[in-house]
Amino acid sequence: MSKFADIKIDPGVVRRAAGGDAKAHEIIYRAFATPVYSICLRFTKAPANAEDLVQETFIEIMRSIASFRGEAALGSWIRRIAVTKSLMFLRSAWTKRGQALADDWDDMTAGDAVSHGISSHPDDAMDLDAALANLPDVSRAVIWLHDVEGFTHKEIADLMGKTESFSKSQLSRAYQRLRPMLSAEKSTQPDGAAVGSY
Amino acid sequence: MSSDEKDPEMICALTADEHAVLRRGLRSLPQTMPPREVWTRIRQQAEAEGLLTATPPSSRSRWYTGIGLAAALALVAVMIPGNQDVIDPTTVVPQGATSNSTDLSNLRALQVQSRELERDLRSLPAEPRVARAGTVATMSDIESRIAAIDYQLSDPTVEWADGDKEIFWRERVRLMKLLLQLRYAQAQRAAY
Numbered sequence: 110m111s112k113f114a115d116i117k118i119d120p121g122v123v124r125r126a127a128g129g130d131a132k133a134h135e136i137i138y139r140a141f142a143t144p145v146y147s148i149c150l151r152f153t154k155a156p157a158n159a160e161d162l163v164q165e166t167f168i169e170i171m172r173s174i175a176s177f178r179g180e181a182a183l184g185s186w187i188r189r190i191a192v193t194k195s196l197m198f199l200r201s202a203w204t205k206r207g208q209a210l211a212d213d214w215d216d217m218t219a220g221d222a223v224s225h226g227i228s229s230h231p232d233d234a235m236d237l238d239a240a241l242a243n244l245p246d247v248s249r250a251v252i253w254l255h256d257v258e259g260f261t262h263k264e265i266a267d268l269m270g271k272t273e274s275f276s277k278s279q280l281s282r283a284y285q286r287l288r289p290m291l292s293a294e295k296s297t298q299p300d301g302a303a304v305g306s307y
Numbered sequence: 308m309s310s311d312e313k314d315p316e317m318i319c320a321l322t323a324d325e326h327a328v329l330r331r332g333l334r335s336l337p338q339t340m341p342p343r344e345v346w347t348r349i350r351q352q353a354e355a356e357g358l359l360t361a362t363p364p365s366s367r368s369r370w371y372t373g374i375g376l377a378a379a380l381a382l383v384a385v386m387i388p389g390n391q392d393v394i395d396p397t398t399v400v401p402q403g404a405t406s407n408s409t410d411l412s413n414l415r416a417l418q419v420q421s422r423e424l425e426r427d428l429r430s431l432p433a434e435p436r437v438a439r440a441g442t443v444a445t446m447s448d449i450e451s452r453i454a455a456i457d458y459q460l461s462d463p464t465v466e467w468a469d470g471d472k473e474i475f476w477r478e479r480v481r482l483m484k485l486l487l488q489l490r491y492a493q494a495q496r497a498a499y
Contacts, residue, residue, distance in 0.1 A: 130360060135350075146339055160341060163349075236441070256333050281320045284325075284329070
């Protein structure tokens with residue numbers, strides 16, 4: 110499950126934060142900094158960019174928390190801000206490259222998987238991490254939003270300004286790219302081992 | 308959000324088993340803490356924009372100083388009698404708790420859990436002489452993060468609120484679990 114859902118913040122802290130209380134904001138930051146940074150880093154791959162996005166995310170939280178009504182969990186609200194900021198960053202990068210979202214997948218050809226370090230015999234988190242990092246930006250974002258954060262295709266489509274079909278297509282392509290390492294992982298995983306769980 | 312539903316169209320490139328393995332793997336990838344200075348930057352921008360109304364003393368120094376209390380806490384955690392129930396760190400924070408009124412039992416449970424994870428780690432066979440570079444790098448990174456947390460908690464000049472301690476200890480437990488999983492997988496591989 111998404112790490113955001115595991116974090117609980119006292120409503121009193123949220124109320125204090127809504128009033129601009131610095132200590133309350135620091136508490137919220139300390140609680141959510143790691144999942145926010147992780148998702149930003151997952152999307153951008155560059156620590157410096159991820160740090161900037163964390164800053165933008167928490168500044169946005171400070172600006173907007175007074176309007177947070179608590180209908181959704183605070184973690185979900187913060188996650189959406191982080192995701193939106195990250196996607197905006199990716200859009201910006203794509204714009205700079207003069208590249209459309211849909212073209213992103215074409216950055217890599219099928220043979221690139223090996224040359225980019227995707228192991229054919231993976232049995233640890235580094236392999237999956239590397240494989241994920243070598244997916245095109247859009248596919249990586251879609252698979253992360255769908256399979257880790259639990260967004261639906263409609264929600265992903267709305268976030269990206271695309272259609273549900275686009276989201277499904279990107280997900281399917283990502284699965285195709287990752288499938289070889291999954292088969293290897295299954296075949297090397299002993300019964301009851303935690304290999305696949307980290 | 309309905310990611311748990313098995314939509315055949317959605318997972319057409321994978322079998323259900325493969326999809327389950329992938330999703331479990333993705334959800335278990337380690338998280339990364341941002342550098343300490345990020346909060347400083349956020350705070351400076353927030354203050355410049357007038358978003359904050361109060362400046363608590365010594366909060367900045369908390370991010371930069373450290374040595375002492377954490378080592379003591381770690382030592383205390385190691386020495387706590389082992390007859391307490393281990394509590395899942397993701398479930399120990401009560402909705403009504405504030406940072407300064409955290410139930411001490413939660414904190415102690417995390418310390419006990421951390422101690423037990425340390426013990427489990429020690430019980431594994433010695434690290435193999437030949438190991439994957441990626442795995443070694445990951446474990447080294449995790450160990451560094453644990454050391455950084457210990458460093459923060461050890462600062463004798465900072466009196467952490469219980470809620471703050473709990474955040475650090477929860478992260479320490481999480482990292483210890485990751486390290487244990489990696490070491491366990493490594494031991495499994497070495498056994499074959």
